[in-house]
Amino acid sequence: MIRKIIHIDEEKCSGCGLCANACHEGAIEMVNGKAKLVREHFCDGFGDCLLACPTGAISFEEREAPAYDEQAVQAAKEQKKQETQQKPPKGGCPGSRMMQFARTEAAASASVGRSVSRLAQWPCQIKLLPTRAPFFDGAKLLIAADCTAYAYANLHEDFMKGKVTLIGCPKLDAVDYSEKLTAILRDNDIKSVTIVRMEVPCCGGLQRAAETALKNSGKFLPWQVVTISRDGRILD
Numbered sequence: 752m753i754r755k756i757i758h759i760d761e762e763k764c765s766g767c768g769l770c771a772n773a774c775h776e777g778a779i780e781m782v783n784g785k786a787k788l789v790r791e792h793f794c795d796g797f798g799d800c801l802l803a804c805p806t807g808a809i810s811f812e813e814r815e816a817p818a819y820d821e822q823a824v825q826a827a828k829e830q831k832k833q834e835t836q837q838k839p840p841k842g843g844c845p846g847s848r849m850m851q852f853a854r855t856e857a858a859a860s861a862s863v864g865r866s867v868s869r870l871a872q873w874p875c876q877i878k879l880l881p882t883r884a885p886f887f888d889g890a891k892l893l894i895a896a897d898c899t900a901y902a903y904a905n906l907h908e909d910f911m912k913g914k915v916t917l918i919g920c921p922k923l924d925a926v927d928y929s930e931k932l933t934a935i936l937r938d939n940d941i942k943s944v945t946i947v948r949m950e951v952p953c954c955g956g957l958q959r960a961a962e963t964a965l966k967n968s969g970k971f972l973p974w975q976v977v978t979i980s981r982d983g984r985i986l987d
């Protein structure tokens with residue numbers, strides 16, 4: 752049958768593995784360091800992998816392909832039910848492999864007088880994060896500009912604690928984060944959003960992307976924006 756299905760440009764593929772993580776049907780696997788559509792009948796044509804790809808290597812095409820087989824997809828999912836949800840795709844970039852950290856108050860108490868990390872997951876860079884992940888389930892999101900961690904000394908305790916942290920810099924990344932953030936908000940059970948930005952104008956791009964995502968997600972979520980001054984003060 753002729754239908755819409757994904758096409759992966761191998762030359763553009765960086766081998767990061769994010770598309771394989773985003774494809775919950777299991778149609779994509781990493782083969783010799785490149786993403787491959789290995790099961791055409793598992794591809795539902797919705798394109799979650801497109802949003803996850805940081806290099807634009809994935810597109811849609813209309814061509815002869817077997818029909819989407821939901822029964823086969825569900826059977827394959829059942830087989831993998833016992834596998835850990837955080838296991839990365841083979842051949843993926845180590846820096847983008849998903850991890851979730853257990854941060855307990857007991858551990859924090861044991862480190863009296865020492866700062867403790869409140870980072871709840873890896874990766875944390877917006878460009879590397881998948882649009883769906885176990886750590887997004889029921890999460891409070893912190894969307895923070897890179898520089899805030901250096902300008903505001905107590906970012907971990909005051910903002911990161913109890914949240915899933917997404918960081919980025921629209922000026923350095925030269926990308927509009929709104930599409931990926933929209934997918935994260937739309938496709939996961941997100942409870943709230945906190946945006947922490949610097950006072951500098953370029954940080955407005957991060958705030959606008961988050962606000963656009965909140966609007967386009969179709970959800971009504973509690974959210975707030977906090978602005979940090981260049982000398983490390985909270986301005987609002």
